[in-house]
Structures are given as C-alpha cells and as structure tokens.
Amino acid sequence: MPLDERKKNILKAVVDDYIATAEPVGSKALVNRYHFNVSSATIRNEMAELEEQGYLEQPHTSAGRIPSDKGYRAYVDSLLQVEDLTAAEEEKIRVVMRDSLDELTGMIRTASTLLSEKTGYTSLALSPKLNHSHLQQIKMLMIEPGRALVVVVLSAGVVKDRLARVPEVLDASQLVQIAAAIEEGLSGMKLDDITLVTVATAARNIRLPENLLNQVMYEAYVAIKQADNLEVYMEGSHKLLSYPEFQDVHKAREYLDILNRDGIIAGYMTELKEQPLMIDGDAESGSDGQIKRSPTRPQASYVVRIGQEIMLEGLTDCSFVTTTYKMGDVVAGRIGVIGPRRMAYGKVISNISFIKQILNEEIRRLTTGEDRMEVHQK
Amino acid sequence: MPLDERKKNILKAVVDDYIATAEPVGSKALVNRYHFNVSSATIRNEMAELEEQGYLEQPHTSAGRIPSDKGYRAYVDSLLQVEDLTAAEEEKIRVVMRDSLDELTGMIRTASTLLSEKTGYTSLALSPKLNHSHLQQIKMLMIEPGRALVVVVLSAGVVKDRLARVPEVLDASQLVQIAAAIEEGLSGMKLDDITLVTVATAARNIRLPENLLNQVMYEAYVAIKQADNLEVYMEGSHKLLSYPEFQDVHKAREYLDILNRDGIIAGYMTELKEQPLMIDGDAESGSDGQIKRSPTRPQASYVVRIGQEIMLEGLTDCSFVTTTYKMGDVVAGRIGVIGPRRMAYGKVISNISFIKQILNEEIRRLTTGEDRMEVHQK
DNA sequence: AATTAGCACTCTAAGCTCGAGAGTGCTAAT
DNA sequence: ATTAGCACTCTCGAGCTTAGAGTGCTAATT
Numbered sequence: 001m002p003l004d005e006r007k008k009n010i011l012k013a014v015v016d017d018y019i020a021t022a023e024p025v026g027s028k029a030l031v032n033r034y035h036f037n038v039s040s041a042t043i044r045n046e047m048a049e050l051e052e053q054g055y056l057e058q059p060h061t062s063a064g065r066i067p068s069d070k071g072y073r074a075y076v077d078s079l080l081q082v083e084d085l086t087a088a089e090e091e092k093i094r095v096v097m098r099d100s101l102d103e104l105t106g107m108i109r110t111a112s113t114l115l116s117e118k119t120g121y122t123s124l125a126l127s128p129k130l131n132h133s134h135l136q137q138i139k140m141l142m143i144e145p146g147r148a149l150v151v152v153v154l155s156a157g158v159v160k161d162r163l164a165r166v167p168e169v170l171d172a173s174q175l176v177q178i179a180a181a182i183e184e185g186l187s188g189m190k191l192d193d194i195t196l197v198t199v200a201t202a203a204r205n206i207r208l209p210e211n212l213l214n215q216v217m218y219e220a221y222v223a224i225k226q227a228d229n230l231e232v233y234m235e236g237s238h239k240l241l242s243y244p245e246f247q248d249v250h251k252a253r254e255y256l257d258i259l260n261r262d263g264i265i266a267g268y269m270t271e272l273k274e275q276p277l278m279i280d281g282d283a284e285s286g287s288d289g290q291i292k293r294s295p296t297r298p299q300a301s302y303v304v305r306i307g308q309e310i311m312l313e314g315l316t317d318c319s320f321v322t323t324t325y326k327m328g329d330v331v332a333g334r335i336g337v338i339g340p341r342r343m344a345y346g347k348v349i350s351n352i353s354f355i356k357q358i359l360n361e362e363i364r365r366l367t368t369g370e371d372r373m374e375v376h377q378k
Numbered sequence: 379m380p381l382d383e384r385k386k387n388i389l390k391a392v393v394d395d396y397i398a399t400a401e402p403v404g405s406k407a408l409v410n411r412y413h414f415n416v417s418s419a420t421i422r423n424e425m426a427e428l429e430e431q432g433y434l435e436q437p438h439t440s441a442g443r444i445p446s447d448k449g450y451r452a453y454v455d456s457l458l459q460v461e462d463l464t465a466a467e468e469e470k471i472r473v474v475m476r477d478s479l480d481e482l483t484g485m486i487r488t489a490s491t492l493l494s495e496k497t498g499y500t501s502l503a504l505s506p507k508l509n510h511s512h513l514q515q516i517k518m519l520m521i522e523p524g525r526a527l528v529v530v531v532l533s534a535g536v537v538k539d540r541l542a543r544v545p546e547v548l549d550a551s552q553l554v555q556i557a558a559a560i561e562e563g564l565s566g567m568k569l570d571d572i573t574l575v576t577v578a579t580a581a582r583n584i585r586l587p588e589n590l591l592n593q594v595m596y597e598a599y600v601a602i603k604q605a606d607n608l609e610v611y612m613e614g615s616h617k618l619l620s621y622p623e624f625q626d627v628h629k630a631r632e633y634l635d636i637l638n639r640d641g642i643i644a645g646y647m648t649e650l651k652e653q654p655l656m657i658d659g660d661a662e663s664g665s666d667g668q669i670k671r672s673p674t675r676p677q678a679s680y681v682v683r684i685g686q687e688i689m690l691e692g693l694t695d696c697s698f699v700t701t702t703y704k705m706g707d708v709v710a711g712r713i714g715v716i717g718p719r720r721m722a723y724g725k726v727i728s729n730i731s732f733i734k735q736i737l738n739e740e741i742r743r744l745t746t747g748e749d750r751m752e753v754h755q756k
Numbered sequence: 757a758a759t760t761a762g763c764a765c766t767c768t769a770a771g772c773t774c775g776a777g778a779g780t781g782c783t784a785a786t
Numbered sequence: 787a788t789t790a791g792c793a794c795t796c797t798c799g800a801g802c803t804t805a806g807a808g809t810g811c812t813a814a815t816t
Contacts, residue, residue: 026779041789044780062779062796102525103541139519143531147480149539153521159541161527163481237616238634241627249625256616404808417760422809440767440808 003053003074009036010046011055012079015067019342022244024064069307072319072341076304082349089118090354097358102366104128104158108325109233111335111359116236118351121339122259124322126269127231128332130154131192138186138220140164140179142172150179150223154191156327157367160227164219167212174208178216181206191228196221232266234259245317245340258314259338268312269334272303272322302352307341319343323356327363335359381431381452387414388424389433390457393445397720400622402442447685450697450719454682460727467496468732475736480744482506482536486703487611489713489737494614496729499717500637502700504647505609506710508532509570516564516598518542518557520550528557528601532569534705535745538605542597545590552586556594559584569606574599610644612637623695623718636692637716646690647712650681650700680730685719697721701734705741713737 003011013034017025027043030036036043047065050056055071058064067075085093093114100110108125116123137153146168151161166175185202186194199221206213237259246252258264305320321343322336335356337348381389391412395403405421408414414421425443428434433449436442445453463471471492478488486503494501515531524546529539544553563580564572577599584591615637624630636642683698699721700714713734715726 024779028779039789040779041781041791042787045788048781058780060796061781062777062794064779101541102543137521141517141519141529143515143537144535147535149529149537151519151527157522157525159521159527161539163479163537165480236638238631238638241631241634247627249619249627249630252627252630253616253619256619260614260616402808406808418808419760419762419810420758423759426810436809438767439810440765440806442808 003050003055006036007046007050008079009034010043011050011067011071011074014047014050014056014065015071015075015079018066019344022342024059024066026064029064069309069341072306072345073309076306076345080346080349082346082353085350085354093118093355093358097355097362100362104156104363104366105231107359107362107366108333108335111325111355112233113235115335115337115351115355116239118355119337119339119344119348120236120239120242121337121343121348122237122240123233123235123335123337124265124269125233125335126266126333127229127233128156128158128325128327129230130156130158130228130332131190132330133158133191133228133327134188135183135186135191135194135224136188138179138183138224140166140175140216140220142166142170142175148175148219150219152223152227154227156332158227160223162219162223162226164223166216166219170212170216175216178203178206178208178213179220182217182220186224191224194221194224199224230266230270232269234265240339243340243342245342251317254314255318258312264312268310269322269336272305272334301356302336302349304345304349317341319345321345321348321352323352325356325359325363327367332363381428381433384414385424385428386457387412388421389428389445389449389452392425392428392434392443393449393453393457396444397722400720402437402444404442407442447687447719450684450723451687454684454723458724458727460724460731463728463732471496471729471733471736475733475740478740482534482741482744483609485737485740485744486711486713489703489733490611491613493713493715493729493733494617496733497715497717497722497726498614498617498620499715499721499726500615500618501611501613501713501715502643502647503611503713504644504711505607505611506534506536506703506705507608508534508536508606508705508710509568510708511536511569511606511705512566513561513564513569513572513602514566516557516561516602518544518553518594518598520544520548520553526553526597528597530601530605532605534710536605538601540597540601540604542601544594544597548590548594553594556581556584556586556591557598560595560598564602569602572599572602577602608644608648610647612643618717621718621720623720629695632692633696636690642690646688647700647714650683650712679734680727681714682723682727695719697723699723699726699730701730703734703737703741705745710741 010030013030014025017030017033027040027047030043031040047056050071051058051065054068055074056065057068059066096114097107097110100106105127108127112123112125134155135152136155137151139151141149141151143149143163146165148164148166149161150164151159153159182199182202186198189198196218199217203213203217237256240246240255241252246255302321302323307316307319310316310318310320315338317340318338319341320336320338322334324331324334326332335352337352339348388408391408392403395407395411405418405425408421409416409418425434428449429436429443432446433452434443435446437444474492475485475488478484483505486505490501490503512533513530514533515529517529519527519529521527521541524543526542526544527539528542529537531537560577560580564576567576574596577595581591581595615634618624618633619630624633680699680701685694685697688694688696688698693716695718696716697719698714698716700712702709702712704710713730715730717726
C-alpha cells in the first residue's frame with residue numbers, strides 16, 4: 001500500500017529532523033518543530049504504522065523513531081527535494097575546477113577535493129577507465145644512456161608517461177626509431193587489444209639484436225598498459241570523526257580501516273551499476289511497500305546506496321552517493337561521497353550533480369582541445 | 379646529578395613497561411616483571427626520586443608512574459638499546475624497495491609505506507628538495523596542436539614533466555627548436571638561479587612573434603620551477619586510532635585534523651634541524667639533570683622529538699622520529715614516523731635507520747645510473 | 757646508611773540505585 | 787478520524803559505595 005500524503009510528510013519530517021540532530025525523533029518534537037495541524041497522538045499513530053511498514057525503527061521502546069534503510073530510501077527516492085546550489089556556490093566550484101591543471105587526473109582530484117569540502121564527508125573518485133581509448137602516439141625520449149621516458153598519448157587526449165630502463169647501448173635516434181615503428185603499428189588500436197604480440201609485430205622490421213629490442217618493446221608495452229591503471233582518490237576520510245555515529249572509536253577505526261584497505265573501495269565502485277536498485281520488501285511488509293520514483297526526477301544521474309544496500313561489511317552505518325563522469329560519450333569513471341547513513345542527502349546530491357556537470361564540461365574541453373587561451377598568472 | 383645505574387635501570391623498566399601496556403607502572407609490578415633484587419619499597423623510593431628529578435610523573439596520587447617527556451628523552455638518548463632488524467625483516471624491506479619503480483618519488487613513497495607498515499604508526503615523507511640540482515635537459519613534445527608535454531631532466535637524474543598549453547599555430551619542430559634553445563641557454567644552471575628573465579635570455583634568438591614565444595617560455599619556466607615542488611606523503615594516519623591514547627574521539631580527531639591540515643607537517647618537517655635538541659632543565663631539577671648521549675651511538679642519524687618538544691599545538695601527546703635521505707652528498711628530504719609519545723622507539727629507530735640506508739642506496743643507484751639489468755616480469 | 761616490612765591513606769574505576777524525563781501505546785471521549 | 791489522558795517503559799545521568807592498586811611514611815632490620 002502506498003503512503004498517503006500525510007504519512008509522506010511525517011516520514012520526511014522524521015528523516016529531516018534526524019539528519020539534522022542525530023537524535024531519535026518523538027511525536028511531540030515533530031508537532032512542535034513542523035506545523036502539522038494534528039495532535040501528537042495522531043502523529044504517534046501514524047508513526048506506529050510507518051514503523052509497521054518498515055520505514056521507521058525504534059532504538060528502544062521509549063525512544064523516538066529513526067529512519068530505517070527503507071525509510072531513507074523512500075526519502076531519497078521521492079520525498080527529498082533537491083535544491084540547486086546558490087549562484088555563489090556554483091561560481092566557487094567553477095572557479096576552482098577551472099584553475100586546476102589542464103590534466104585529467106588533476107581535474108578529477110580537484111573535483112573530489114571539492115566534493116569533500118562542500119559536503120563535509122569523505123569523497124572518493126575513480127580514475128578514468130581508458131581501456132576503450134585508442135593509442136594515438138607513443139614516443140620515447142632518451143634521458144641518459146640506459147634510461148628513457150616513454151610517453152603514451154591516447155585518443156582521449158590523455159597523456160601518461162613512465163620512466164623506463166633501456167639497454168645502454170641504444171642511442172637516442174634508435175629509440176626514436178623504435179617508438180616510431182611501434183606507433184605506426186599500433187596507433188588507432190584500442191588499449192584492450194594491444195598485447196605483447198601486437199607490439200612485437202609492430203616492431204618486427206627494426207634491425208636490432210633481438211634481446212635489445214625485446215626489452216624496449218616490453219617497456220613500451222608496460223607503459224601502454226599502465227596508462228589504464230585504476231586509481232582511487234580519497235579525500236577527507238577523517239571528517240567522519242566529527243559525526244556522532246562515529247563517536248565510538250571502534251566504529252571509527254573499522255570505518256577508516258575499510259576505506260584504507262587496498263582495493264575494497266576501488267572494486268566496489270567499479271562494480272556499482274547505474275541500474276535502479278531493487279528493494280527487497282521483507283515478508284512482513286510485502287513487496288508492495290516500494291515507492292515509485294518521483295516523476296519530477298525521471299532519471300536521476302546519481303546512485304544512492306544506503307546502509308545494508310552497500311553490501312560491504314563494516315559500512316552498514318554509511319551511505320554512498322556516487323555518479324559517473326564521461327569522456328566523450330562513454331562512461332569513464334565514478335566520483336562520489338561516503339558518509340553516515342544520516343547524510344544530508346539533499347546537499348550531497350546537489351553538489352555531486354553540479355560537480356559532475358562541471359567535471360564533464362572540463363573534460364570535454366580538455367579532450368576536444370576546445371579551449372580558452374587564458375592569461376597565465378603566477 | 380647524573381642517574382646512578384639502578385635509577386637508570388628502573389627508569390628504563392618503567393618506560394619499557396609503559397610502552398608495552400599503556401598503564402601507569404607501579405613499584406610492585408616492576409618488581410614482579412623485572413628482576414630487581416630489591417623490594418618494592420626500595421623501588422618506590424627510587425621512583426619518588428626519579429619523579430622529583432622530573433623523569434616520571436603520576437597521573438594521580440595513588441596511581442603508578444608514567445614517563446615524562448624528560449623521561450622519554452633520557453630513555454631515547456641513553457637507555458634504549460636499538461636492536462638490528464632480523465635478517466628476514468631486512469630482506470623484506472630490500473625486496474620491496476627494489477621492486478618499486480625506477481623513479482625517485484615512487485621510491486620515497488614506497489619507503490614511507492614500508493615504514494608505516496613495519497612500525498604500525500603514521501609515516502611521513504617529504505619529497506626531495508631539488509633547488510640545488512642543475513637543469514640538464516628540457517624537451518617539449520607536441521601532443522596535439524595547442525598542447526605539449528614539457529619534460530625537465532635534472533642533474534640528479536630526476537625527470538619531471540607537465541602538460542602545457544601552447545599556441546595552436548606552433549608546429550612540432552618549432553617547439554623542439556624553442557626547447558633546444560632554452561636547454562642550451564639554461565642547462566647546467568641551478569634551479570634556484572633560473573628565472574623568467576634567464577629563460578627569456580636563452581630564447582632571445584628564436585625568430586617567432588613575441589607573444590607566442592612568451593607563452594612557451596612561460597610554460598617552460600613553470601615546468602622547471604614545478605620540478606621542485608614540495609610534496610608530503612603520508613601513510614597509515616588511521617593506524618593511530620588503535621592506540622589507547624587516542625580512544626577519545628576528540629583527541630583522535632584533533633590529531634587527524636592537524637595531520638591533514640595543509641602545509642603544517644610539510645612546514646614542520648622542512649624546519650626540523652638535525653642539531654641535538656636542548657632540553658630545558660626546569661628550575662627545580664636544575665640544568666644538570668641532562669643525560670649525555672651514550673658513547674655507543676656517537677652520532678645518531680635520526681631526530682627524535684618527544685611531546686612538547688614537537689612544538690606543534692595538538693601533537694603534544696605524540697612523538698616524531700625522522701631522518702633524512704640524501705641525493706648525492708646533499709640532504710634532499712626527510713622521512714619519518716609520528717605516533718603516540720608512548721612509542722616503540724626501539725622498533726621505530728631500527729626500522730627507520732635501515733629504511734633510510736636502503737633508500738639512500740637505491741637513490742644512489744638511480745641517480746648514478748649504476749644498475750642491475752633485472753629481468754622484467756609481469 | 758641502605759633496605760625493607762608494615763600500615764594508613766588516597767584515588768580511581770566499576771557497579772549500583774534511583775529519579776527525572778522523554779516517549780510510547782492504549783483507552784475512552786469527542 | 788482525532789485527541790486528551792494516563793499508565794507504562796526505558797534511558798541517562800547523578801550520586802553513592804566499594805574493591806583494589808598504589809603510594810608515602812615510620813620503624814625495624816641488615
């Protein structure tokens with residue numbers, strides 16, 4: 001059975017209040033703080049029903065109610081009104097993003113830092129997945145005998161480089177020659193399709209002793225593959241300690257341990273799919289307890305995972321709000337926020353949406369070369 | 379008055395015990411756990427004197443003693459015996475360090491990570507100060523019209539690069555030409571001595587419209603200056619939450635806040651001097667309370683700052699152990715550990731000393747080009 | 757003179773009780 | 787359908803008590 005208007009209002013008020021205060025919300029407090037034209041007894045009845053339907057929980061019998069995962073879910077999906085940022089806030093984000101280096105990972109880092117600053121939670125960002133990019137150039141620059149810088153340029157306009165050891169007997173021109181051959185043979189190929197074999201094929205006509213060539217080829221291969229290394233940027237992980245739900249040091253530690261454990265977050269964010277999440281209606285409330293997405297936000301461009309939905313041991317008191325950013329037309333990576341379940345969803349969503357938008361714009365600017373020729377300043 | 383042998387032993391036992399348990403140490407516990415051939419009453423008298431002289435403190439009248447800053451200082455300076463790492467531990471460090479990328483900052487990061495892992499505390503590292511290095515090469519590689527990669531090679535064998543915007547009308551050969559001119563004009567100069575003016579002088583003979591040239595020169599200049607950017611690597615800042623002294627969330631948060639506050643740590647580590655620290659003997663105990671450095675460790679190559687000595691608000695419950703690493707013969711940067719004052723100094727010092735040594739070796743290997751031609755593996 | 761046994765004293769930490777207060781669910785009246 | 791009223795429940799903090807660890811001092815011992 002869908003919630004009637006009044007229940008929705010009450011649920012919304014409870015969630016709002018709990019988000020603001022972190023204290024269980026009682027019927028009286030609700031009547032006082034919000035303007036329902038009914039008595040606390042009525043509210044009590046409604047709250048009891050909301051609890052029965054699984055939207056609210058009681059920490060103990062004589063306490064107020066707090067939202068359950070399902071309650072937050074309903075709140076996020078259809079009750080919350082997301083306000084736009086103020087012009088000033090938008091401007092600040094624009095300025096900071098524009099001042100970040102003309103470089104992809106720098107931008108993403110900046111976006112992540114901004115997100116953490118603006119929301120007060122921990123921000124996370126995944127470096128772009130470039131395996132569908134095409135190799136455009138590969139250059140080798142001799143630094144000194146035995147060492148070379150391998151520069152890989154991808155179709156997306158992304159530049160990666162790597163210092164490599166090369167045989168000392170090679171001179172700069174030989175190196176350039178090898179790089180040219182590899183570039184000619186491979187350019188236009190998708191990163192995914194490049195293997196040691198294809199590299200070798202590209203270089204087969206070089207007239208050099210095989211063992212020398214092999215080493216250089218290998219380094220080229222590594223440099224190319226490394227261009228697609230997945231990285232995770234995290235900012236503000238300590239900010240969570242301010243929130244009452246992490247006052248218990250054990251919780252806080254568990255939380256920080258998980259965030260710092262290699263690969264967990266990266267893996268999780270990589271797996272995350274945009275698809276709408278199925279809420280398991282539990283046996284009692286039946287599967288009809290679901291709430292439809294508000295028609296005013298037909299295709300939200302962010303994903304919210306609340307509490308248990310995260311499915312990561314130890315983060316059940318948290319919520320995840322993420323979104324993707326694009327390079328060209330293809331989803332390249334993900335950026336988001338993790339914080340207490342009792343998160344200021346409205347603020348987070350408006351910030352994340354806007355930052356995503358600006359990030360996409362900046363990336364487009366970067367990768368298409370369309371450009372403002374700004375005046376440099378110190 | 380210097381401490382007699384028994385007092386030293388007692389002080390050492392107290393510090394050892396307190397480091398191990400985080401509990402104030404009483405006279406009885408001391409007699410039980412260590413084998414003094416005297417009664418607890420004697421120990422009590424001795425401890426009272428040690429307190430009078432400022433080496434120990436009492437949290438409250440009927441508790442055991444804990445070391446004061448001065449007590450720790452004495453412990454570190456002359457009581458502590460630093461054991462070498464086991465062969466296995468040394469080997470592990472060697473292996474990890476050797477497997478790190480052939481790149482300076484990567485090595486320092488690896489060293490920092492290792493340090494945190496091996497000690498269980500937060501590790502800190504400062505990127506090398508390169509302002510005394512000489513410019514060796516500067517190359518510009520056209521990525522696409524309007525964008526170029528500026529590669530800066532320093533005398534130390536350090537390579538830094540940076541994506542730059544250049545006027546779209548420039549072609550690759552013009553760019554190479556400009557870079558060559560700048561390189562010719564500047565190579566051999568100290569980073570410190572390079573200014574916009576010297577760059578301009580180097581490029582004065584290029585026949586290009588001034589506004590185009592200016593932009594490229596500016597980018598070259600920025601790339602060169604940026605090669606010496608100071609960076610701080612921090613690893614394992616969350617590990618501190620495990621220790622009882624940070625069970626109080628406010629303390630923990632304060633601690634993490636400071637570590638994450640931009641510039642504080644960088645500034646502090648930059649300022650740190652190797653000079654032996656003056657202990658202010660307070661009025662009561664007189665200035666003769668100082669303890670001479672043990673002759674067996676005539677010039678310890680590390681700096682220990684304990685509690686108040688750190689002189690950073692909010693870190694008074696911490697200790698800092700740092701050391702420097704070199705490039706060539708000149709001190710380049712600093713690497714260290716921050717943890718609770720009740721720190722396992724022995725373990726930290728042996729690890730830091732060894733890691734410093736290996737780091738120096740690896741840097742030498744890197745910067746002199748002296749090399750093992752290892753077999754590459756996936 | 758140094759050491760030690762003995763003891764009174766101090767202080768904390770943990771456990772306990774208890775009452776205030778907030779909140780609930782239920783019933784009966786509106 | 788709503789609400790006033792009320793008995794009931796539960797938590798939280800204050801205040802109290804006690805066990806135990808540790809001390810400092812004194813007087814006896816070596």
